[in-house]
Amino acid sequence: MIYYDKVTKVYQDESIALDGVSFGVESKEFVTIVGHSGAGKTTLMKMLTAEDWPSEGAVYLESANVHKMNKGQMNKLRRRIGTVFQDYRLLQNKTIYENIAFAMEAAGRTDSEISADVPHVLELVDISHKIWNFPKELSGGERQRVAIARAIVTQPDIIIADEPTGNLDPTNTYEIIRILRKINELGTTVLLTTHNRGVVDAVGGRVITMEKGKVIRDDKEGKYIL
Amino acid sequence: MIFTNFKRITRTGFVNFWRNGFLSFAAIVVLTISLLTLGGIIFAGAFGRALIVDVKNKVDINVYFTLTAPESDILAIQKELNRLPEVDSTTYISRDQVLTSFKTKWQDNTLIMQGLDEIGDNPFPATVNVKAKDPGQYSSIAQYLQNKNPTMSDGTPLIEKVNYEQNKLVIDRLSQIIPAVEKAGMIIAIIMILVAIIVVFNTIRLIVYTSKDEISVMKLVGASNVYVRGPLVVSGIMYGIISGLITLVLMAAIAYWSDAAILRFAGVEVASDFELVVNVLSKYFTQNFGQIFVIIMGIGVILGGVSSYVAARRYLRV
Numbered sequence: 001m002i003y004y005d006k007v008t009k010v011y012q013d014e015s016i017a018l019d020g021v022s023f024g025v026e027s028k029e030f031v032t033i034v035g036h037s038g039a040g041k042t043t044l045m046k047m048l049t050a051e052d053w054p055s056e057g058a059v060y061l062e063s064a065n066v067h068k069m070n071k072g073q074m075n076k077l078r079r080r081i082g083t084v085f086q087d088y089r090l091l092q093n094k095t096i097y098e099n100i101a102f103a104m105e106a107a108g109r110t111d112s113e114i115s116a117d118v119p120h121v122l123e124l125v126d127i128s129h130k131i132w133n134f135p136k137e138l139s140g141g142e143r144q145r146v147a148i149a150r151a152i153v154t155q156p157d158i159i160i161a162d163e164p165t166g167n168l169d170p171t172n173t174y175e176i177i178r179i180l181r182k183i184n185e186l187g188t189t190v191l192l193t194t195h196n197r198g199v200v201d202a203v204g205g206r207v208i209t210m211e212k213g214k215v216i217r218d219d220k221e222g223k224y225i226l
Numbered sequence: 227m228i229f230t231n232f233k234r235i236t237r238t239g240f241v242n243f244w245r246n247g248f249l250s251f252a253a254i255v256v257l258t259i260s261l262l263t264l265g266g267i268i269f270a271g272a273f274g275r276a277l278i279v280d281v282k283n284k285v286d287i288n289v290y291f292t293l294t295a296p297e298s299d300i301l302a303i304q305k306e307l308n309r310l311p312e313v314d315s316t317t318y319i320s321r322d323q324v325l326t327s328f329k330t331k332w333q334d335n336t337l338i339m340q341g342l343d344e345i346g347d348n349p350f351p352a353t354v355n356v357k358a359k360d361p362g363q364y365s366s367i368a369q370y371l372q373n374k375n376p377t378m379s380d381g382t383p384l385i386e387k388v389n390y391e392q393n394k395l396v397i398d399r400l401s402q403i404i405p406a407v408e409k410a411g412m413i414i415a416i417i418m419i420l421v422a423i424i425v426v427f428n429t430i431r432l433i434v435y436t437s438k439d440e441i442s443v444m445k446l447v448g449a450s451n452v453y454v455r456g457p458l459v460v461s462g463i464m465y466g467i468i469s470g471l472i473t474l475v476l477m478a479a480i481a482y483w484s485d486a487a488i489l490r491f492a493g494v495e496v497a498s499d500f501e502l503v504v505n506v507l508s509k510y511f512t513q514n515f516g517q518i519f520v521i522i523m524g525i526g527v528i529l530g531g532v533s534s535y536v537a538a539r540r541y542l543r544v
């Protein structure tokens with residue numbers, strides 16, 4: 001489904017973020033990408049959403065090179081990928097309802113679909129009681145659950161979760177992991193990056209370990225080895 | 227779907243405008259100041275034009291005829307003058323009319339009235355007052371009369387004198403000053419308008435800059451450029467509409483209060499001397515309201531909308 005083909009990223013200051021990274025991800029897989037800060041995990045995720053461009057190599061989604069898409073194709077690609085970030089990246093001047101609704105509006109959903117699905121998805125991540133609040137009125141764990149709700153509301157094929165538990169306490173961390181596992185069980189491919197040993201061990205499954213921009217291990221049933 | 231998108235974009239633009247209260251306020255203040263500058267230029271232009279027209283109207287030449295010149299010959303010359311392309315208008319004042327207006331003017335001065343009685347006959351010549359379309363054209367009109375030098379059947383000249391030479395200095399100076407003032411006014415207006423555009427654009431660019439993270443998030447959830455940029459443009463247009471309305475109200479206030487201020491500043495005597503018609507600006511504002519409304523609102527909306535559109539462009543490249 002996803003294939004990174006010898007992807008290299010060298011920034012203008014000559015620093016190497018990715019160094020010939022190659023691996024594939026099957027549909028409905030749950031892949032955890034592990035590495036210290038600066039290992040290249042976030043750059044790897046940005047390549048898939050075409051937020052960043054490779055210096056060499058290519059990233060394919062179902063045999064289409066994501067960096068050779070036009071604007072329209074790019075928008076469609078991004079609607080197929082739900083993204084969750086460490087810093088939540090919610091729209092600060094929109095309510096929780098509007099944050100979720102915006103993703104649906106961008107995907108071309110009707111008003112009736114939006115008014116039916118938004119409360120439902122907020123219930124799934126257990127944040128429906130804050131539906132009319134603004135992001136600044138929520139705790140870190142609550143904000144991350146809203147970010148997950150936004151990522152899944154359009155029923156994407158893939159979820160990218162880039163250090164989603166980085167700012168959370170242990171209780172919220174395991175709650176977020178539980179939600180991501182549940183989403184995966186329902187058939188969504190999940191790419192999770194973390195440097196948290198507890199998260200890796202709790203998730204189980206395939207673990208790709210990165211160091212200095214390179215993939216140093218790819219284990220079917222991996223563990224935290226760094 | 228197009229209608230739905232339009233509705234959503236407009237609604238989001240309105241909501242953002244309201245929720246970004248302080249930024250919206252700042253944009254409106256800057257845009258209002260810029261539009262007021264434009265309003266000031268419009269008023270200064272109107273006032274300047276009124277002043278120039280007034281001064282131009284003050285300048286004229288009089289053709290004085292000999293006392294024996296027959297009225298039919300004078301009227302024939304007036305007709306010829308009217309045919310000249312340089313001539314805007316002519317007024318014939320007969321000897322009797324000159325005498326009557328002289329008597330009316332000096333009726334309280336017994337010394338002058340006695341002197342007039344002693345003369346017995348009407349000492350005043352018939353006159354044709356000539357107004358040119360432009361002060362620079364008086365010399366050619368005077369030249370025309372001098373070359374023509376009309377005479378009566380017995381060879382006596384019809385024209386006693388043309389007072390061009392006495393007015394020449396004033397006429398020449400005005401011919402130089404008026405175009406220079408108009409040109410300088412135009413240059414100052416263009417510079418001020420450019421400064422206003424740059425200030426507004428930079429203010430709105432700063433406002434859009436504060437939304438750059440949100441724009442990148444919107445792009446990452448797959449929103450199209452139109453969907454991301456639309457609400458920003460709607461907010462920009464709202465800044466323009468509200469600033470335009472405030473500017474029009476302020477312009478109306480300035481127009482109605484300025485007349486008294488101008489009279490106070492210039493002094494009633496000077497003002498009446500120059501016939502600085504009271505209510506120049508208020509009259510101009512009332513008579514040209516439609517035009518002023520379209521200019522102020524149009525520029526406000528275009529400045530707000532286009533600035534937002536252009537400012538958002540660089541953050542859409544995600």
